[in-house]
Amino acid sequence: MSNHAETPKRQKVQAAEVGTEILRGLADLAPATSLSRLAAHLGMPAAKVHRYLQALIASGFAEQDPATNHYALGREALYVGLAAIGGLDVVRAAMPSLAELRDALNETCFLAVWGNRGPTVVHVEQPLRAVTLVTRVGSVLPLLGSSTGLVFNAFLPEAETAPLRAAEQGLPGAPGAAELESWMAAIRRRGLQSVHGLLVPGVNALSAPLFSVGEQLAGVLTVVGPGSVFAADTEGEAAERLLAAARAISAKLAGGWPLPAGDEA
Numbered sequence: 254m255s256n257h258a259e260t261p262k263r264q265k266v267q268a269a270e271v272g273t274e275i276l277r278g279l280a281d282l283a284p285a286t287s288l289s290r291l292a293a294h295l296g297m298p299a300a301k302v303h304r305y306l307q308a309l310i311a312s313g314f315a316e317q318d319p320a321t322n323h324y325a326l327g328r329e330a331l332y333v334g335l336a337a338i339g340g341l342d343v344v345r346a347a348m349p350s351l352a353e354l355r356d357a358l359n360e361t362c363f364l365a366v367w368g369n370r371g372p373t374v375v376h377v378e379q380p381l382r383a384v385t386l387v388t389r390v391g392s393v394l395p396l397l398g399s400s401t402g403l404v405f406n407a408f409l410p411e412a413e414t415a416p417l418r419a420a421e422q423g424l425p426g427a428p429g430a431a432e433l434e435s436w437m438a439a440i441r442r443r444g445l446q447s448v449h450g451l452l453v454p455g456v457n458a459l460s461a462p463l464f465s466v467g468e469q470l471a472g473v474l475t476v477v478g479p480g481s482v483f484a485a486d487t488e489g490e491a492a493e494r495l496l497a498a499a500r501a502i503s504a505k506l507a508g509g510w511p512l513p514a515g516d517e518a
Contacts, residue, residue: 268305271297272314275305276330279315281369283391285323343463343471344376346505350498351378351474357494360478363388364463365401367409371417372402372473380478388477397421397428400448400460400485401475406433407440408462408470426451444499444512445492447485457485459492461499464508471506474499 278295279286288306292299306324309315313329347364355362355378363377372394379388396402396417406414421427428436440446446460458477465471476483476495486492500510 271301272305272309275302275309276314276326279324279326279330283326285318285321285325287323291324342506343465343502347463347472347474347502348376350502351376354378354474354476354494354498355380358476358478358483358491360476360483360491361388362474362476364472364474365394365405366472367405367413367470368393371396372399372405375472395421395424395452397433398424398426399452400446400458401473403436403446403448404440404460404462404473405470407437407446442513443487444496444510445487447487447492449485450480455480457483459485459487459495461495462512463499463506464503464511465506466508468508468511471503471508474502 274295274297275291278291282291282294286294288299288303292302295302306315306317310317310327313327315324315330316327317324343366344364351362351364359380361377361379363374365372365374367373370393374388374390374392374394377388377390394401396406396414398421406418436446444461447458449457452458456477457480458475460473460475462470463472463474474495476485476491478485483491503510
């Protein structure tokens with residue numbers, strides 16, 4: 254009798270596990286993917302994946318583009334993800350300082366953490382002016398092609414960054430081994446990385462690390478703006494304010510500031 258009673262429960266658990274796998278697959282293949290690619294990625298029959306996708310669409314956790322028939326995470330999945338992100342200690346600690354930094358510089362300021370696909374934007378503060386740069390929560394930035402990514406590359410353990418770095422080193426504009434090592438030494442010495450038009454032509458960025466307990470990298474703060482008004486100078490006011498914000502957030506995270514406290518240049 255107990256076996257009969259437990260069978261529906263097991264079936265529900267198995268269904269939940271499959272649904273979770275499919276959601277994870279949609280995240281892996283974001284922003285959108287075909288049914289065949291998703292099924293191959295998951296190692297499941299396409300008919301089975303399709304059946305579960307219909308249930309996820311009905312509940313708002315997945316959606317299908319009628320123009321391409323491709324599938325993506327739905328509003329409910331994004332809502333759950335954002336709620337989880339908001340619970341991260343680094344997000345709670347960084348939000349007030351990030352807003353203050355935006356107000357002081359009137360440039361786009363954002364926080365990124367290390368996700369399963371690399372540097373991932375988790376909170377954005379847009380400037381209070383008509384012309385803004387579109388930096389979205391959930392955006393994944395290149396490791397070697399952005400100031401944010403370069404800071405992650407400088408302070409994360411080698412084992413975490415090596416696969417992504419190897420994948421990007423052959424791309425156009427990627428720094429050579431000697432140039433990259435020089436950049437890493439400078440970032441570790443001064444706690445800043447500045448880029449000019451590296452990710453997007455005409456757009457400059459300045460990034461600094463955040464540290465948690467045990468001097469572990471918890472995230473990266475970045476200020477980004479059009480080159481016509483934002484110089485991203487490592488010796489300028491923006492750099493000073495960015496470093497001050499990074500130190501303050503790191504103090505909240507009980508990480509302290511393991512880099513030189515004086516002149517970082």
